[in-house]
Amino acid sequence: MAWKRDPDRPMLLGLVFWLVLGATAVINLVVPSTVLERILFFADVVLLCVLWPMMPWQPGRGRHLVAPAFLAGALALGLTGSAGTHFPLLLIGVANLAFVYGMRIASAILVAFGAVLIVVPLFYGRTIVDALGQTAVIAVMSVFAMGMASAVLKARQLTDRVRELTVAEERGRMAAEMHDSIGHHLTVIKVGLENAERFRDRRPEAAWEEVRQAKELTTAALADARRWVRALRPLPLNGNLGSAALQRLADSFTGTGVTVTFQVSGTERELEPDAELVLYRVLQEGLTNVLRHAEAGSVRGTLTFEKGKVVLVIADDGKGRDHDQGHGFGLSTLADRVRALGGTLTSGNAAKGFELRAELPS
Structure with a gap:
């Protein structure tokens, strides 16, 4: 399963995820709660454990629904007895949305989640003030996570651009080396063979000398070609x-x-x-x-x-x-x-x- 070894998944976030999820599970066992809440809580923990290795960290990798599902699962921990320890998981979920969907779509998804955060707590008997206060805290944390994700995305774009420019520069240098080296040799060979053709009847010895020189230059041209193909560096000056x-x-x-x-x-x-x-x-x-x-x-x-x-x-x-x-x-x-x-x-x-x-x- 290649997705289990996703090279784009930040290792530090993986460490944070497992530490926070473990600490949240321990705290839930200590904090008093009903049997139903505890069952829902640990069902949510299992769901997050399943979703985590499936989460994509690049656009166009498929499994896009995993990102909002993970964020929903992290939000659900707060409703089933996490005692606030789940907030780092929310930050990870928000950052993942930005990586997968981009800043605009991720922002729209967060607005939708914000509306849900205001309405759902009311069914648990909480006041609108409590719901708005919790939503405001999560909103501030989301803005922070989105800012960090934006910086990482720009760094990725810059890295890709530098890689493209490096490849283009190498291609240009290869073309220049081929033109300068092989083009020079072929031009001299062409002129030498034309001279040999002109001398072949009147001065056969001179014609054969031109052919000999053309043969030597051909060998040199082949050596040059092998050198710049083997290593993209300035050719030694013999x-x-x-x-x-x-x-x-x-x-x-x-x-x-x-x-x-x-x-x-x-x-x-x-x-x-x-x-x-x-x-x-x-x-x-x-x-x-x-x-x-x-x-x-x-x-x-x-x-x-x-x-x-x-x-x-x-x-x-x-x-x-x-x-x-x-x-x-x-x-x-x-x-x-x-x-x-x-x-x-x-x-x-x-x-x-x-x-x-x-x-x-x-």
Whole structure:
């Protein structure tokens, strides 16, 4: 029976329920009462013991009638000789209504119970003043319980929202990693195979060299894919750090038909791992876009260490970009990642060609 192990049932409330119910039963045995009242009282106790493990603590779980039945049973204890010790059970019942039905429906149910509390005591010979006084006490306790339940419900909603945002962020990061890593490799492989096709008759040795490089890049692409599938964390930069990783990335574009150069300006200093990864991705995206769109003959990457910041610029001598052409997925994602580190990413046409510029604090 899965409902007996409901993970949404607060453990502390379970402890309070059994302690209060036990204490109430003991007190009833001490307080004088008629045989009928005692029979009704213990029948009510048995009913609550049966209802307690069946109570749902989330909406949409079924067994919704159990919640008002439990509250009715807790109220009945007061009419059969609980001597007021049943009030904590009332608080539990009210809180359960809020969890199961929501604040509005729970409030309507409590109003209905309040009307019953005013009328029923009159049949036991009590005055209207006594009935109103008891109802007022229970009403105050209900407001307190509803307030606590509302706080818990809001905390649950916040937790669910944080979980949704975390999942969405991870999905976005996965998409960015796939685009940056696999997209880069596939672009270089495509260009290499096109070169091999062009060289196959006139320069067969060069064609086979392109095929060999494409095979190596395919192996690297598969390794990258396995890494980000296995663990959702920034991909290692092939064992290289700082400018060495960027230099190796620039060298991987050799033989694509575009002359790629990379240089470092200023005194190099150690950067945070997140900053290193973002700079790596910016250079990767910039060089890949040159191959895809620029129709350039050369591209130059420059990493400059300035006071308080590091600047990476990728500039080509291609055709530039049409003003009506927006940023693609890669640049938009990179801009978000750069901003998250307190930096800026800008791009646009230069005097000749296109320029991508990333600035990060260091």
